[in-house]
Amino acid sequence: MLNLQDDFPTDIAKFPWTITDANLIRSLILYGPCKPDINFPVNNNGKRFSSSYYFLTTKSGTKIPRTWLCYSYNLDCVYCESCWLFVDRSYGKFKWDWIYGINDWNHVSQSIQRHESSIQHLDAAKIRSIWVKNETIDASLEKQYTDEAVKWRNVLKRLIKIILSITAGNCALRGNEGSLKIKCATEGNFLRTVRLLAEFDPILNDILNDENQKN
Numbered sequence: 208m209l210n211l212q213d214d215f216p217t218d219i220a221k222f223p224w225t226i227t228d229a230n231l232i233r234s235l236i237l238y239g240p241c242k243p244d245i246n247f248p249v250n251n252n253g254k255r256f257s258s259s260y261y262f263l264t265t266k267s268g269t270k271i272p273r274t275w276l277c278y279s280y281n282l283d284c285v286y287c288e289s290c291w292l293f294v295d296r297s298y299g300k301f302k303w304d305w306i307y308g309i310n311d312w313n314h315v316s317q318s319i320q321r322h323e324s325s326i327q328h329l330d331a332a333k334i335r336s337i338w339v340k341n342e343t344i345d346a347s348l349e350k351q352y353t354d355e356a357v358k359w360r361n362v363l364k365r366l367i368k369i370i371l372s373i374t375a376g377n378c379a380l381r382g383n384e385g386s387l388k389i390k391c392a393t394e395g396n397f398l399r400t401v402r403l404l405a406e407f408d409p410i411l412n413d414i415l416n417d418e419n420q421k422n
């Protein structure tokens with residue numbers, strides 16, 4: 208799991224090169240890519256990384272974030288988060304270089320451009336976007352289930368209160384509804400109270416009027 212006390216909790220240096228635990232992948236994606244904007248260390252050639260690489264600048268000057276491009280504070284190298292977490296390692300031309308990290312600052316610009324147009328990377332980016340979309344669908348389904356559960360919990364709470372209130376007064380719940388001889392039986396104390404409350408309570412009202420709930 209992520210160590211949130213850490214300055215850069217999603218830095219690849221703290222994790223295995225290959226991650227199969229879906230929960231860990233979910234946490235890494237949710238927290239966001241490791242993109243420190245620091246005073247980057249200078250190497251022996253006097254070169255260093257620059258945070259401007261986090262963006263792709265188009266000819267018209269528009270800056271597009273390179274979501275995938277991360278910098279490891281602990282390893283002083285750049286790596287591809289999308290390839291690290293999503294690439295198919297059985298792919299014939301699979302390469303580890305952008306997972307193990309790149310620190311050749313002389314050629315980093317070309318290296319980035321080559322990587323972001325490589326088939327391996329484009330495939331990983333595609334898998335990442337499908338994964339993120341599915342996660343969103345899962346989350347919205349989960350919310351639907353929770354909403355439904357809350358609704359029925361509220362309905363039950365009301366019905367139990369009504370039953371307790373009627374029985375506390377020693378009243379029968381069904382009234383004379385059970386008599387087979389009476390064709391037009393009254394609905395009994397319980398149903399009558401439910402209907403009465405439904406006139407003022409939107410939750411019970413919804414249930415009584417929802418055609419889908421009948422049958």
Ligand SMILES: [Zn+2]
Pocket residue numbers: 275287288289290291305322327328331
């Ligand atoms: Zn990549």
